[in-house]
Amino acid sequence: MREGANTSVTSLVDHLFRHESGRMVSALTRIFGIHNLALAEDVVQEAFLKACQEWRLNPIPPNPSAWLLVTARNRAIDAIRRHRHQVAFSEDITHLLNSEYTAAGTVDGMFLDDEIADSQLRMIFTCCHPALPAEMRIPLTLRTLSGFGIQEIAAALLTNGETITKRLYRARQCIREQEIRFEIPAGGDLEKRLETVYTVLYLLFNEGYNSGRAGELIRKDLCAEAMRLCLLLSQHRVGDRPRTYALLSLMCFHASRFDSRMTRDNEIVLLQDQDRSTWDGELIRRGEYYLGRAAEGEEVSEYHIEAAISAQYALAPSFHETDWILIAGLYDALLTLKANPLVKLNRAVVLGRIHGPQVAIEEIHRIDGWERLASRHYLYNAVLGQLYIEADDHIRARECITRAGALTTSEAEKRLLARKLDTLRPPN
């Protein structure tokens, strides 16, 4: 009985940590200043530790989140009293925190819902700051805003805990050295800074959606976090704009197919074989709603086009009734904004649906440096292999699929490729 109660407390605390620690760290950083990020994280840790201890001995409070916020608030005031003579806090309120007349009231003000939302936005802009090296942005975002542990980040990004610890350390150092401010950018700066935020959220989502290597649960968490942060951005005046909704729409459409892409035995199910009734209808509806919001205005960004493409896939009644001509047109438009090889590869596949596999293969051969790309990345080989199967060239198909199998690190991909090899006519 005791054991069971402890387990449920631990899982409740873990759950709350994932959901509340980002809010708490953001509010505390607003109070202490970004230079005291480590102090903010310590105070949050203390609050959760206290929750673990208290809730094992006493009944769990009716509103555990509120209990945690109050505990963090009290710990923050203790920390202010302890440190006020040695350290400066947030520049604009440090004098208020130094005086007992105003300290508690100022801290309380920062724990109001609107202020917490504002602080989380400041945190997003800080973690996605262009002055931070790109490889630090996702770990820092996951750590401070999403409550991911070091090991979870390492698992999600396919590296080890030591590397993540080092990156986080350097990220904090970089924030101090570059004097990155904990603020929501304004004026002309805002556009540029939003662009970096979108990029980080897009990468974070793709890391979860496409990596195919990390464990299923952690990948779902990455997608959920990218969507949560994007939603948070859309709910704030600075992020309430078409491009944010386009990104959100794109994420919803993709996420609607998340569970349908794998069987229970962890085997990959290709789009044409997926059971459309298992797609998440609620997410598709949200995708459509956000796509509508994205269309309010003149702007067309890469996210708009990608959302429109994924809408076509999500809303087609069946794979064969997909409007390939419309999608090809959207890829042409996407190419003018984002001419990278991956977009060209996807466009080639769509052209293949319209004009046959030979056209797709020719398109891929037209991608700059495709041979170099194919020697490094499994995806080009896997796609070419499938196209050769459709073109009934089983010799080339075998070459490509074998190479793809050697290049991918995903066990599920390897099995899918092996299944394809089995369907080929044997050589000779």
Place this chain on the structure above:
Amino acid sequence: MKDFLLLFRGGNDMTAMRESPENYQQHLVKWKAWMEALGKQGKFLGGQPLSGEARVISGSKKVVTDGPYVEGKEIIGGYLLVRAADMKEAVRLSSDCPIFEADGIVEVREIRELEA
């Protein structure tokens, strides 16, 4: 610019205030608003409220006695350090202090710069 010490005497009869937590909260909000306004003008340097608990140490024998033997209205309840152009401005800044709503007194003293 000069620095001034504002001494608050009487007024903050916290025991009476505490009996009505709502009034007490409202009063604190006013203090916070006043100090925030000073802070925004760059005039707020620091300050703390003082507890009623006190000892007086006196004489070469350093005799310790309880309390500063003064009337309630005379007890120092807190202090603030502010920056102002001159005494006139320091007085003007003090006139917005919420202590006057609680029948208190503000004593404004200029910080003396000692010759090196």
